[in-house]
Every structure is written in structure tokens, then in C-alpha cells.
Amino acid sequence: MPRHPAFDPADLPESNATSYPAPYREENLRRHNRRLGQHAGLRNFGVNITRIAPGGQSSHRHAHTRQDEFVYVLQGEAVLQTNDGEQILGPGMCAGFPAGTGEAHRFLNRGDSDVLLLVMGDRSSGDEVIYPDIDMHGRLQPDGTFRFFRKDGTPY
Amino acid sequence: MPRHPAFDPADLPESNATSYPAPYREENLRRHNRRLGQHAGLRNFGVNITRIAPGGQSSHRHAHTRQDEFVYVLQGEAVLQTNDGEQILGPGMCAGFPAGTGEAHRFLNRGDSDVLLLVMGDRSSGDEVIYPDIDMHGRLQPDGTFRFFRKDGTPY
Numbered sequence: 001m002p003r004h005p006a007f008d009p010a011d012l013p014e015s016n017a018t019s020y021p022a023p024y025r026e027e028n029l030r031r032h033n034r035r036l037g038q039h040a041g042l043r044n045f046g047v048n049i050t051r052i053a054p055g056g057q058s059s060h061r062h063a064h065t066r067q068d069e070f071v072y073v074l075q076g077e078a079v080l081q082t083n084d085g086e087q088i089l090g091p092g093m094c095a096g097f098p099a100g101t102g103e104a105h106r107f108l109n110r111g112d113s114d115v116l117l118l119v120m121g122d123r124s125s126g127d128e129v130i131y132p133d134i135d136m137h138g139r140l141q142p143d144g145t146f147r148f149f150r151k152d153g154t155p156y
Numbered sequence: 157m158p159r160h161p162a163f164d165p166a167d168l169p170e171s172n173a174t175s176y177p178a179p180y181r182e183e184n185l186r187r188h189n190r191r192l193g194q195h196a197g198l199r200n201f202g203v204n205i206t207r208i209a210p211g212g213q214s215s216h217r218h219a220h221t222r223q224d225e226f227v228y229v230l231q232g233e234a235v236l237q238t239n240d241g242e243q244i245l246g247p248g249m250c251a252g253f254p255a256g257t258g259e260a261h262r263f264l265n266r267g268d269s270d271v272l273l274l275v276m277g278d279r280s281s282g283d284e285v286i287y288p289d290i291d292m293h294g295r296l297q298p299d300g301t302f303r304f305f306r307k308d309g310t311p312y
Contacts, residue, residue, distance in 0.1 A: 040252020096196020
């Protein structure tokens, strides 16, 4: 049994909560996050284990304007979608998404068993999130949450 | 074969370079870093795979004043030393080190085979590094490197 400041991620609760508005919420409910960084008390970046159940996605395909993101595949066969198409990433493969490149990405699970990803991202202020495939745009609020708007600027 | 923005960490070069001054360099030469975040073009945080060969350490035991750190054990049995003593962490276990807590830590490999750690840390400016066990103190420079001083303030 690991003790503080170490821990077993499996001891943390999972949540499939999403702040996406309808009609974009449903597709996100088959990914379940464990907040490792938050549990450890980190403030400068987040570290999640994201479990994508069969048929699920990590998020809608998106790119951050100011926040870097990095993903390491822990288990399963993850389909990575980017601007350039698709590829399959197995355990031990990884991908980085620097802020501001417009490289929009998401991970899908088209298999029969869970995909586990270790997902890292910083908390740079003023971040916006571009969703090329759907009528949604995210803006980071001063309280650290994201608010979602249509592409014409009207809020959900 | 993964393609951009994905990659296989095993394709990156390893380095055991250390900026530690003598006489504290030697103990650090059995840890070998692959710079995943740098390879991906991230600027806001670093992601390394650190391979600790038998008998090696990840670093001298240290605590950051402003930078958060997080470690996920990928392979092997890592000995985590903190202010509180030692514990052994196997694959899938993790530990977080929020900035400013003074929780000084390092990982050791006392086994016969390699330990692999996934190590994340941000790049907050003004960081200092406290080394409770040795006559050394680190200060982050504006160019992103650390300079090392004795505890009386004289530079190495």
C-alpha cells in the first residue's frame, strides 16, 4: 500500500461528468476520469487517467490556443484522430499537442475493452478551445472552468 | 509506426547529462532521460521518461519552491525517499510533489533491472530547489537552466 505522497490511481474515484452542453454531452459520457494531479495537490498542471469504454471518446476533437497537452497510452488500442487523419496507438505510445498549433485531436475506443490514457495539460490562463467538427468554442474562465459558445459567439 | 504528432518514446535518444556540480555529479550518471515533451514541442511543462539503471538515482533528494512535479512508475520497483522515509513503488503507482511543500524526494533503483519513470514538471519562473541532504541549492535562471550554489550562497 503506497502512502502519501505516493498513491495507487485505482484508489481514486472515477467521474464521467462533462461540462459540454447538449447536444454534445452524450458522446462524452463513456470516458471516465481519475484526477491524479488534483489528488496530489498540484496547481500548475493536471494529470488524469482517462478510461475510455468501448465506443467512447476522450473528448470532441479540439485544439488549445494556450495550453499544452500530452497523452501517454497505458492500456488498449487507442484511435488518435488529428487534422491529418487517424492512427492506432498501443500501450507505451504517446503524442504531444503544443498550444497554438491548431492540431485538433481526440482519442476513440473502437475495441471491445477499455483504453487507458495518462493525460497531462497545463492551466495557462486565457486559453480557448477550437472544435473544428462541431458548433462549439470553449473559453477558459478566471475561475478555471471552461464556458462553451456557438461559433457565432452566443453562449450555450 | 506512429506518425506525427504521435511517437514511440523508444525512438528518442537517451542522455545521462547532468548540470550538477562535482562532487554531486557522479551519483546522477546512472539515470538516463528521454525528453518526450521537448520532442513534441511543448513549452509549458516537461515530460521525461527517466530510466534508472541498477544502483542509480533519479536526482538528489530535492523539493521545488514553485514548480509542481508528478511521477508515474512505468516499470520496475522504484524506492521513493521522502522526508518521511522510504517506500517501494511498483508499476502503475504514482506520486505528486506540489510546489512549496518542502517534501524532498528522489527515486532509487536498488534492484537488478531498470526502473522506468514517467516524470512531469512545469516551468514556473523563480523556482528554487532545496537539497536537504547535500551542500547544494538550485536557482532557475531566466534562460531556463538551473545554477547551483553552496548553502552559504557561493556559486559552484
